[in-house]
Amino acid sequence: MSLPFTALADPTRRRILDLLRRRPHLAGEIGEALGLSQPGASKHLRVLREAGLVRVRREAQRRWYELDPAPLAEMDAWLAPYRRTWRESLDALERHLDEGRGPEEEP
Amino acid sequence: MSLPFTALADPTRRRILDLLRRRPHLAGEIGEALGLSQPGASKHLRVLREAGLVRVRREAQRRWYELDPAPLAEMDAWLAPYRRTWRESLDALERHLDEGRGPEEEP
DNA sequence: TAGTTATATAACCCTTCGGGTATATTGAAG
DNA sequence: CTTCAATATACCCGAAGGGTTATATAACTA
Numbered sequence: 053m054s055l056p057f058t059a060l061a062d063p064t065r066r067r068i069l070d071l072l073r074r075r076p077h078l079a080g081e082i083g084e085a086l087g088l089s090q091p092g093a094s095k096h097l098r099v100l101r102e103a104g105l106v107r108v109r110r111e112a113q114r115r116w117y118e119l120d121p122a123p124l125a126e127m128d129a130w131l132a133p134y135r136r137t138w139r140e141s142l143d144a145l146e147r148h149l150d151e152g153r154g155p156e157e158e159p
Numbered sequence: 160m161s162l163p164f165t166a167l168a169d170p171t172r173r174r175i176l177d178l179l180r181r182r183p184h185l186a187g188e189i190g191e192a193l194g195l196s197q198p199g200a201s202k203h204l205r206v207l208r209e210a211g212l213v214r215v216r217r218e219a220q221r222r223w224y225e226l227d228p229a230p231l232a233e234m235d236a237w238l239a240p241y242r243r244t245w246r247e248s249l250d251a252l253e254r255h256l257d258e259g260r261g262p263e264e265e266p
Numbered sequence: 267t268a269g270t271t272a273t274a275t276a277a278c279c280c281t282t283c284g285g286g287t288a289t290a291t292t293g294a295a296g
Numbered sequence: 297c298t299t300c301a302a303t304a305t306a307c308c309c310g311a312a313g314g315g316t317t318a319t320a321t322a323a324c325t326a
Contacts, residue, residue, distance in 0.1 A: 058168045062313085066237070089317090093273090096314090113271060113272040113321095128245075134231045135235065185303095186302075195285090196287085198287080199285060199286075201304055202283095205304080219301095220302040221303085
């Protein structure tokens with residue numbers, strides 16, 4: 053359960069997922085799109101693979117990487133009980149706004 | 160935007176948030192509940208503070224830590240566009256199941 | 267077969283991280 | 297003012313993380 057969280061801790065890997073959300077990409081495309089060295093891209097992709105966040109399809113020497121959203125669904129499940137919490141915060145904010153003026157910038 | 164992701168990469172810190180989701184806790188309570196040394200707990204709490212995930216209220220020498228869910232809402236926003244993706248996967252799975260038998264354990 | 271393309275792995279550096287112990291800080295209590 | 301309580305910070309350690317260069321692997325191409 054922990055691997056997806058650690059994989060997403062790195063911003064470059066989140067950008068990779070953002071790419072893969074649109075369509076599958078070749079390993080090389082990803083590296084180029086993000087300005088990474090070839091081994092750099094390869095290592096990030098390995099981390100994402102081991103976290104189950106991407107799948108690979110081989111085509112000759114090429115590797116097509118595509119998103120596997122299952123671990124993201126798990127993370128969403130972890131977040132779920134907190135959703136109540138911030139909804140309550142938003143509701144409180146709205147109530148406060150309804151009372152006349154915003155919560156900041158009091159004279 | 161990145162700090163909450165890195166803060167949540169550590170399982171101990173996720174457990175701390177799970178505690179704070181129920182009610183505010185004293186720093187000492189958190190350490191004891193998770194079997195941490197006192198400085199260990201303090202350092203994790205600092206990371207959560209700097210990520211904006213917790214707020215502190217001072218009461219004499221005590222420190223009450225409470226959840227601030229705002230950064231979690233940001234993470235949820237990051238996840239949102241992926242939600243479509245895994246819904247599609249689930250739909251595909253359901254369609255497959257409807258076709259007769261499950262997707263695994265074919266003879 | 268030799269050469270080229272696409273990707274992965276190995277080896278190395280340097281920084282960060284999580285954990286622990288020792289010490290500083292702050293407020294309360296006597 | 298000294299002592300105690302609760303928490304934070306400093307420092308040290310070994311492990312892990314991300315980046316780089318060099319090398320290995322695998323498949324197509326001439």
